[in-house]
Amino acid sequence: MSCRQDSQNKQREDFDVSLSKKNTELQLSGQYEALIRLNIEYLKKAAKIKYKEGKGLCYLNIAGVNVSAGNYEKALFFFNKASKELQDSENTYHQATFYDDYSQYYSHLKQYDKAIDCNNKAFMYLSKAKKSSLSAKLLPRLYVNKGIYFAWKGWLGTSLKSFIKGNKLENSAYTNCMVGQYYLFTHQAKAAEPYIVKADELMLSYKTSDVESLWVYYTMGYYYSEINDNENAEKALKKALEINIKTRRTYSSHINGVYKSLAELYKKKNDGGKAYYYLKKYMEEENRLDAARVATMNKATEDFISEIKKDSDWHKNELPLFIALSTAAITISGIYIQKVIQKQKNKKTTLKQETEQLKDHVQNKILQEVIELVRKNDSSFLMKFKELDPEFINALLKINPDLENSELAFCAMLKLHFSSKEIAEYTFVQHKSVQQKKYRIRKRLNIPGEEDIYEFFDHLKR
Known part of the structure; x- marks a missing residue:
């Protein structure tokens, strides 16, 4: 009996070490599909050797990679599966691993108090675990995760x-x-x-x-x-x-920090175009993750209420407790979700302001480039102006589709409020020639003689 027990323990220990090593390698290399396949394979092995806790570890690994990818709802599903397999485990290393992974899940949801609570439980269970290569590997990560949660709390x-x-x-x-x-x-x-x-x-x-x-x-x-x-x-x-x-x-849930850093970097470098691009990428990633967090909170609340409702054998005197628990769940969840939504709104307002500032910065930079091209009499002026104000050119062509590029360029200079004297100087023609061009443009665009040509272009809409 003793030999058989030792053999079984060795088999299960080998299972844990082998699964942990292979799973970590695949997770750190970003091979998501291979990681899922590995854990499905080990689920079958665990069933074959009747190792319930082994199945729990597989579910835990799948939950963990879903957290990394920002699939919080799926992660919660697999955490629940893992919990059922591990809840009666006498192996305290398993319990420590479970609570460590759960703490990271709560951290991603920005619920740092819950993350700290799970982290404390992980430390407690690990202190009771048998010394092994796996427990030695887990301990420093528990400290690092604790550092992250306390930093976000401001401690x-x-x-x-x-x-x-x-x-x-x-x-x-x-x-x-x-x-x-x-x-x-x-x-x-x-x-x-x-x-x-x-x-x-x-x-x-x-x-x-x-x-x-x-x-x-x-x-x-x-x-x-x-x-x-x-x-x-x-x-x-x-x-x-x-x-x-x-x-x-x-690891898309971590990359938003890279996008934000690049946006700030290009803003410092006065490159508005790239700053705007990476700020947009950051906003898209944050919005995706925020939506995933709220969806997960909703799902967790629904599951909690469903579990309570399943127990149909309650006595009448226990009904108020059911109502109280349900109401508390809805209220707490509602308050939390409202806070998340308000936080999202505030963040979006700030990001929108930043985005508008970057847009203005980009527009101002292009405007300066266009003005400089006019002063140099550069032939690429019209092309750059179209980038600045494509609607203006479209509006001109709607009035008269036969306008030539030279006429469009002349109208663009007037739109930019260059005086006749400045246009003559930059295009190397006489002042009288500019006045004649203005007259021809009036006829080509049907601009009334009494209307100021600059005002006409200012108010021109497509």
Whole structure:
């Protein structure tokens, strides 16, 4: 009996180690489909050896990768499946893993109090777990995650201690990045520098996974931007984007930070076009994730109420409790969702203002380029003007489709309020010739003699 028990324990331990190693490799390389297939394969193995907790670990892995991809509703479904398989487990490492993954799920939903609560439970269970390679690997990550949650809560002292403890235990490219990011978050670039240098060294020395490398490049971009080294910041952030595409955006929930950093970088570089492009990408990603968070909260509330309603054997004296629980669930969820919606509205208002500012910046930059082309009598002036105000040219052609490019260019100069004297100077013709052109344009566009030609162009609509 004893030998059989030892054999079974060894078999299950091998199952855990093998699954953990393979799952981590696939997750960090962004091979989403392969990871799902791996866990389906191990689900069958767990069923074959009658290893209930093994099935729970498979569900947990699938939940985890869905969290990384921002599929929170699917993640919740698999967390619930994992919970049913692991709830009676006597293996405290399994319980620690479950609560660690759940804490990350709540962190993605920006519910940091719940994330901290799950993180504390993970620490408690891990302290009771048997010492192994798996428990040794989990411990530093618990400290790093604790640092993240406390940083978002604004408890910076505890956050820094957690990051440093996690880095001391693991000393990887990722953990060094997290200490570096803490210092950048608190605008201490000098303190961040040695950790970022170390992260870069470890990345190059040990050929880190794509996802870890993405994190290093993002942190380097953050650092270079903080010290106003825009060229190196751009290189590092672009490298992070390349890796993100390579990993098929499995870690799309993290890439919005890269988009935001690029938008801020190009704004500093006075490149309004690129700044606007990346700000739009950031907004799209944030909106997608915010919508996913609200949908998940709604689903969780519905499931909670459904579970209560299933119990049809309640006595009459227990009915008020049912009503109270249901009402509390709806109220709490409603308040939370209203807060999320209000936060989204505020964020969207701010981002809209930023977007409009960038649009104005882009328009002003193009306008200056157009004016400069007129002054140089550059033939590309009309093409650039069409980029600035395509509707104006379309409106002219609607009145008279036979207008030539030279006439369109002349109208564009008047639209820009160049005087006859300035047009004559920049196009190397006499003032009298400009006046004659104005007269011909009036006839070609049927502009009344008593109407000011500049006002006509100012109010021209398609």
